[in-house]
Each structure stands twice: as C-alpha cells, then as structure tokens.
Amino acid sequence: MREEFLAELVFPGVSRSVSTARHCVGHVLTMAGHLDVSGAQLVVSELVGNAVVHTISGLPGGLVAVDITAIGDDLARIDVIDGGSATVPRMREPTETDPRGRGLRIVDEMAVRWGVRGDACGGTAVWAEVFTVQSAPACAADLSVCNVAS
Template sequence: MTQAAVQARHFTLLLTSSRRGARLARLLTERQLDAWGCPSAEASHIVAELAANAVAHGRVPGRGFRLTLRLDAAGRLRIEVSDARGDRVPGIQDPGDQEESGRGLRIVAGCADRWGVVPAPSGCKTVWAELVPDRAEP
C-alpha cells in the first residue's frame, strides 16, 4: 500500500465520566476517523478501552475526561485519554481465567504500535497510544 502525505489533523473533546461518555468517545472517534478518511477498528478498540478505564478508575465527581486524536502528516494517529486521577497509574495486569476485568490494556497493547502514561497538569494523567490506521482509498 502506498501512502500519500496527509494533512495533520486534531480533534479534542471533554466528555462526562460516565458509561455514556465512554460510549460517545468511541462513537465520535469512529466518525472523526471516517471524516479524515482513515477508519480504524484498532483505534476504536483503543478508545473504548481507555475511555472505559478513565470512567472506572480515573473518575472524580464533577470532573470529566478528555479525548484527543491527532493525525500527523505522516499518517500516524495518537490517541490520548486524560482523566483526573494521576495517582492511579495503569499497568498491564494478568487476570485469572475467571476474572471479568483487567484485560483492557492488553487489548490496547495488542492494537497499538506503542502506548504509555504521562502526568498531566493539576494531578491528572494521560494514557496515550499510537498507531498507523489503514488509509481509505480516495
């Protein structure tokens, strides 16, 4: 596949720390990437997991989480989800077979080329992931 240079793009939105907010993060990501001509199931999975984690583990009453998508000129997508709990730094867990949760960051690691966590202002944190989504044919 040949990849033409693309214009750098940026999208950011503050969402409520709720199940609805997490669902909207995934849906809006799908729509935005479609509009940019680079739909990506992997990016949707990453956003779904990071947004769910922000709601489940990064929630502070009255504060939301921020979703940011950046598509650079080379076609690399950076996904960032920032939440209000900088004291809760996520890591990959090894849940037992009977556990219902704890696999989210394994999914992120499997879908992304790389990912990580960085501190954000005011005691917050940002979990990010990068990948090169497939480009839709013009």
C-alpha cells in the first residue's frame, strides 16, 4: 500500500490546541482527497488532549507535533508526538463517575490499529490508523480483508 506523508503540524501544548489540531488535520486530509475525516479528527482530538494533559508538552513552552500520512486513498495515520512523561500511555478502566480516562478507549474504537513508540528526542509518539471513507469496512480485527499492511 502506498504511503504519502502529507504534513507535520506543531502546536503549543495548551488546551485550545486540541480544536485547532482537529480542524487542521481535517483540512489537510480533505485537501488530499479523503472523503470522511471525522474519525481522524476525533482521534487527533483525543491524542492531542492526552499529550497536553499527561506529558511535559503541557508545561509552559511545551509543544505537540502531529504528523499526517495518507495510506492509500482510504486510510490515514495520525502520529501525535509529545515531549515525554514518566508513564507510558495505556488504556484505563474508568468508573462511570471518573471525569477522564476514556481517550485511548475512543482511539481504540475508531482506529484500525494504534500504538505507542518513543521518539529520538525522548518524547512519545502515539499513532493511530483511521479509515477516511464514508463506508469503511468493518475489518479492524482482520486487516487482510481490507488489504492493509500490518
């Protein structure tokens, strides 16, 4: 499957960057011809929000980078790179009354696959691959059905 790097966007590590990142990712993907960018926008909102709240990127002067890559015409990979933290991102089991802790669960539901890796500067990159077509096949469990390289 052909991959095309579309953009790297860098935002201040502040809460208002979440909506800006969401808007910018939607614009980049739309301009690249992707038809349904809502899933990618939701994923980037959750991942940038997590970076701002849970990493040193949320401290004064911190930054969050968002890389956008098209994988064919129907899939996009979103990489959110933060300044790092003392913990590794993981899904939580929030109670009904917990005000937080659902972000990676949402990413898990929206993405074909996702993961976490360190970056060369000591930060963390959380990535997710999301369908960008209006009627994406329900094949997250079996990527071979969709001809998506695993």
